[in-house]
Amino acid sequence: MNRIVDKKKLAEGINLFEIETPLIARKRNPGQFVIIRIDEKGERIPLTIADVNIKKGTITIIVQVVGKTTEHLGTLNKGDCLLDVVGPLGQPTQIEKFGTVAAIGGGVGQAVCYPIAMGMKDAGNYLISIIGARTKDLVILEDETKKFTDELYITTDDGSYGRKGFVTDLLKELLDGGEKIDLVLASGPAIMMKFVSLMTKEYGIKTIVSLNSIMVDGTGMCGVCRVEVRGKTKFACVDGPEFDGHEVNYDLLMKRLATYKEEEKLAYDRYLKKIVGSKE
Amino acid sequence: MKKRRKKKKKARPPRQDMPRQNPKERINNFNEVALGYPEEAAVLEANRCIGCPKPKCIDGCPVLVDIPGFIKLVQERKFVEASKKIKETNVLPAICGRVCPQETQCEIVCVLSKIDKPVAIGRLERFVADYESAAGEIEIPTKPVPKGKKVGVVGSGPAGLTVAGELAKMGYGVTIFEALHKPGGVLVYGIPEFRLPKAIVAREVDFVEKLGVELKINFVVGRTATVEELFAQGYSAIFLGLGAGLPWFLNLPGINLIGIYSANEFLTRSNLMKAYLFPEYDTPLQVGKKVVVIGGGNVAMDAVRTSLRLGAEETHIIYRRSRKELPAREEEIENAEAEGVIFDFLVNPVEFLGDEQGRIRAMKLIRMELGEPDESGRRRPISVEGSDFEYECDTAVIAIGQGPNPLALSTMKDLKLNKWGYIEADMETGKTSMKGVFAGGDIVTGEATVIEAMGFGRIASIAIDKYLTTGKW
Numbered sequence: 133m134n135r136i137v138d139k140k141k142l143a144e145g146i147n148l149f150e151i152e153t154p155l156i157a158r159k160r161n162p163g164q165f166v167i168i169r170i171d172e173k174g175e176r177i178p179l180t181i182a183d184v185n186i187k188k189g190t191i192t193i194i195v196q197v198v199g200k201t202t203e204h205l206g207t208l209n210k211g212d213c214l215l216d217v218v219g220p221l222g223q224p225t226q227i228e229k230f231g232t233v234a235a236i237g238g239g240v241g242q243a244v245c246y247p248i249a250m251g252m253k254d255a256g257n258y259l260i261s262i263i264g265a266r267t268k269d270l271v272i273l274e275d276e277t278k279k280f281t282d283e284l285y286i287t288t289d290d291g292s293y294g295r296k297g298f299v300t301d302l303l304k305e306l307l308d309g310g311e312k313i314d315l316v317l318a319s320g321p322a323i324m325m326k327f328v329s330l331m332t333k334e335y336g337i338k339t340i341v342s343l344n345s346i347m348v349d350g351t352g353m354c355g356v357c358r359v360e361v362r363g364k365t366k367f368a369c370v371d372g373p374e375f376d377g378h379e380v381n382y383d384l385l386m387k388r389l390a391t392y393k394e395e396e397k398l399a400y401d402r403y404l405k406k407i408v409g410s411k412e
Numbered sequence: 413m414k415k416r417r418k419k420k421k422k423a424r425p426p427r428q429d430m431p432r433q434n435p436k437e438r439i440n441n442f443n444e445v446a447l448g449y450p451e452e453a454a455v456l457e458a459n460r461c462i463g464c465p466k467p468k469c470i471d472g473c474p475v476l477v478d479i480p481g482f483i484k485l486v487q488e489r490k491f492v493e494a495s496k497k498i499k500e501t502n503v504l505p506a507i508c509g510r511v512c513p514q515e516t517q518c519e520i521v522c523v524l525s526k527i528d529k530p531v532a533i534g535r536l537e538r539f540v541a542d543y544e545s546a547a548g549e550i551e552i553p554t555k556p557v558p559k560g561k562k563v564g565v566v567g568s569g570p571a572g573l574t575v576a577g578e579l580a581k582m583g584y585g586v587t588i589f590e591a592l593h594k595p596g597g598v599l600v601y602g603i604p605e606f607r608l609p610k611a612i613v614a615r616e617v618d619f620v621e622k623l624g625v626e627l628k629i630n631f632v633v634g635r636t637a638t639v640e641e642l643f644a645q646g647y648s649a650i651f652l653g654l655g656a657g658l659p660w661f662l663n664l665p666g667i668n669l670i671g672i673y674s675a676n677e678f679l680t681r682s683n684l685m686k687a688y689l690f691p692e693y694d695t696p697l698q699v700g701k702k703v704v705v706i707g708g709g710n711v712a713m714d715a716v717r718t719s720l721r722l723g724a725e726e727t728h729i730i731y732r733r734s735r736k737e738l739p740a741r742e743e744e745i746e747n748a749e750a751e752g753v754i755f756d757f758l759v760n761p762v763e764f765l766g767d768e769q770g771r772i773r774a775m776k777l778i779r780m781e782l783g784e785p786d787e788s789g790r791r792r793p794i795s796v797e798g799s800d801f802e803y804e805c806d807t808a809v810i811a812i813g814q815g816p817n818p819l820a821l822s823t824m825k826d827l828k829l830n831k832w833g834y835i836e837a838d839m840e841t842g843k844t845s846m847k848g849v850f851a852g853g854d855i856v857t858g859e860a861t862v863i864e865a866m867g868f869g870r871i872a873s874i875a876i877d878k879y880l881t882t883g884k885w
């Protein structure tokens with residue numbers, strides 16, 4: 133169960149895994165995620181289902197190494213099994229024909245954005261994709277996105293690939309150039325979603341963001357994932373993860389994401405030492 | 413003269429104390445606090461029971477354990493037989509002996525309580541159950557004739573485990589669907605190790621599996637599959653034992669500051685995810701120097717005592733009524749007091765205050781007075797205008813109760829819910845408004861007890877058998 137049937141390195145520190153979970157593959161809709169646990173001592177972490185193959189009974193997850201668990205996951209290979217995979221969790225994206233949709237993925241956020249964008253294209257929307265990354269080597273899913281998107285733009289913070297600058301710079305250019313956009317999807321670091329939303333609010337464009345708050349159970353039982361939307365407390369795991377971008381309290385989200393900074397560093401350093409030790 | 417007569421009658425021994433870990437030591441570990449009776453104490457305690465011909469105690473037990481029957485066997489030192497006697501109606505004696513609120517159930521009605529302290533029924537129940545498992549092989553009943561019908565049980569708390577076990581014994585093919593990665597419900601994610609060792613829960617779950625029950629963990633009904641889809645897969649009846657798994661937060665300014673936990677999150681991190689073993693285990697849990705737990709029930713006591721063991725220097729219970737109204741079990745309140753928990757009565761939070769990082773640094777509390785009794789019979793707390801004051805703390809745990817989790821329920825449009833969102837089910841059968849769907853435990857009654865959930869499970873298993881035999885709804 134939960135066997136890894138394929139693994140690909142997409143970029144430095146970003147891996148794609150195809151995992152055998154037929155029940156989840158069958159039920160999943162774009163926008164939903166799973167929670168996984170690698171082994172008995174492991175933490176439960178949420179990851180978006182980037183794609184499914186119902187025939188093979190597999191789901192695809194794309195994971196960026198940011199700490200202990202994602203680092204550990206990166207060491208697993210084809211044939212290995214994850215102890216727990218549960219899902220599909222969260223509300224599916226509301227996919228309809230809006231007209232022109234701009235789908236913005238920042239960093240590994242493109243993994244979250246990709247399945248939703250594909251769903252939007254399938255629903256008959258004109259699709260503009262914007263992939264943002266810090267630098268060239270971190271741009272992911274470019275070829276895969278190219279296959280179905282109508283327009284594709286890439287931005288890098290350092291200008292090593294595509295346009296130099298942030299995704300917001302590019303979005304502004306498009307809008308000021310007269311592009312009529314009916315819906316913006318944004319997924320990535322909280323700070324990026326915040327600035328995209330501030331901009332689209334000015335232009336009066338409906339914006340959907342996918343929030344990445346800390347989670348434990350993913351079923352509405354613990355409340356750690358709470359976020360504020362239009363001043364009201366919501367549980368991202370069951371009420372979301374997608375919300376109206378203009379109504380989210382991003383500052384709260386960013387603060388809450390930093391809750392365990394010290395513990396995360398401790399766990400990561402301890403793990404890295406252990407791997408180095410075992411290699412020597 | 414008088415004295416002599418008294419001597420003739422065999423003097424009743426005093427209620428036997430159960431040894432416990434010393435409070436100073438136990439706050440540094442997660443080992444069980446209560447250590448259980450030694451054999452001699454158990455027999456002495458059993459000898460206090462006068463074996464009433466019309467035993468009142470049985471009426472106090474939600475599953476009608478034959479109390480004098482099993483106690484007589486303890487008197488005769490037939491401990492394994494005593495355990496089996498209990499298991500005729502209660503399959504989880506090691507758990508109930510530990511966590512049943514006996515003082516409001518079986519023991520409160522024991523005749524001895526009129527003249528003396530009641531027989532320590534719970535401690536005896538625990539003793540014989542532990543004795544039996546230490547004695548080795550727990551007997552598995554012989555395989556029944558298969559009925560050729562499948563029943564799906566959603567949730568593996570005490571209600572679900574009971575239904576599953578009973579139906580398996582009757583010969584049904586039973587599958588339990590559990591959302592979390594470990595079965596047991598509140599017994600594994602809520603109640604701490606120091607009150608209920610997880611090895612005991614695992615043993616009981618194992619027993620249910622040995623009865624032939626199939627267990628599917630990581631399966632969220634409503635997400636991984638809906639109830640409708642389960643019927644389509646060939647389940648002839650479904651039992652919903654979902655528990656009351658939705659944490660209530662206080663709707664107050666600052667409630668989303670870092671360092672404010674629901675009791676569910678706090679206890680889940682510690683119990684299910686073993687945060688008390690971080691970094692050996694990956695899941696962290698932050699406990700500051702001064703921890704406050706808001707609420708006065710068993711959940712609050714569990715949370716506050718957990719925080720002590722996780723290294724909090726000062727721990728408080730914040731409760732809006734007085735000690736007399738505390739809903740927690742007396743034994744747990746005493747344990748908390750012995751461990752150094754400070755109780756602040758007649759205060760209630762009105763606001764949470766944070767620092768620049770968004771971490772809680774204080775609460776604003778208001779003083780309360782007790783007014784007229786409310787519908788629960790307890791005196792209603794009323795806030796004293798203008799009495800609010802700042803109260804420093806760096807961790808707060810909200811333990812004011814929970815409600816029904818709508819995740820599965822929202823996918824069942826025909827299921828009737830009551831005005832609080834719990835499932836409307838017949839209390840005699842567990843039948844719901846949907847044909848073939850039964851429900852029981854906390855998702856019907858609201859937060860109750862382990863043994864009540866099990867009692868409900870038993871009734872439902874009988875009703876499910878009847879439905880599947882007769883086809884009549």
Ligand SMILES: Cc1cc2nc3c(=O)[nH]c(=O)nc-3n(C[C@H](O)[C@H](O)[C@H](O)COP(=O)(O)OP(=O)(O)OC[C@H]3O[C@@H](n4cnc5c(N)ncnc54)[C@H](O)[C@@H]3O)c2cc1C
Nearest residue numbers: 177178179180195196199200201202344345346347389396
């Ligand atoms: C709905 C959702 C979908 C997600 N999808 C993806 C995805 O497709 N690909 C991807 O690479 N990442 C995704 N994430 C983020 C991913 O869950 C975190 O990167 C991961 O938990 C980090 O774990 P770690 O132990 O490696 O790092 P840590 O060192 O533990 O944490 C690094 C940072 O990750 C965040 N984080 C830590 N623990 C959790 C947790 N239990 N839940 C959520 N966030 C946490 C915190 O901000 C933390 O500062 C998603 C998050 C959510 C909520």
Ligand SMILES: Cc1cc2nc3c(=O)[nH]c(=O)nc-3n(C[C@H](O)[C@H](O)[C@H](O)COP(=O)(O)OP(=O)(O)OC[C@H]3O[C@@H](n4cnc5c(N)ncnc54)[C@H](O)[C@@H]3O)c2cc1C
Nearest residue numbers: 567569570571591597598633654655853854860861862865
């Ligand atoms: C911290 C705490 C301490 C307590 N202490 C005591 C005590 O000392 N004595 C006592 O008698 N009682 C105590 N109680 C109350 C007692 O634990 C409950 O009354 C009892 O567990 C209810 O049993 P249940 O089977 O109805 O539900 P639960 O034990 O809540 O189990 C429900 C199960 O269903 C699962 N589930 C929910 N939704 C889904 C879904 N959609 N799909 C699949 N699975 C699902 C949950 O994950 C859970 O495992 C305590 C409760 C808490 C929280």
Ligand code: SF4
Nearest residue numbers: 473477508512517518
């Ligand atoms: S099951 Fe609980 S209430 Fe019943 S006799 Fe045992 S301890 Fe008492």
Ligand code: SF4
Nearest residue numbers: 461462464469522523
């Ligand atoms: S009521 Fe008390 S004394 Fe009488 S049988 Fe029950 S436990 Fe024994």
Ligand code: FES
Nearest residue numbers: 350352354355369
């Ligand atoms: S992750 Fe626990 S309620 Fe959302």
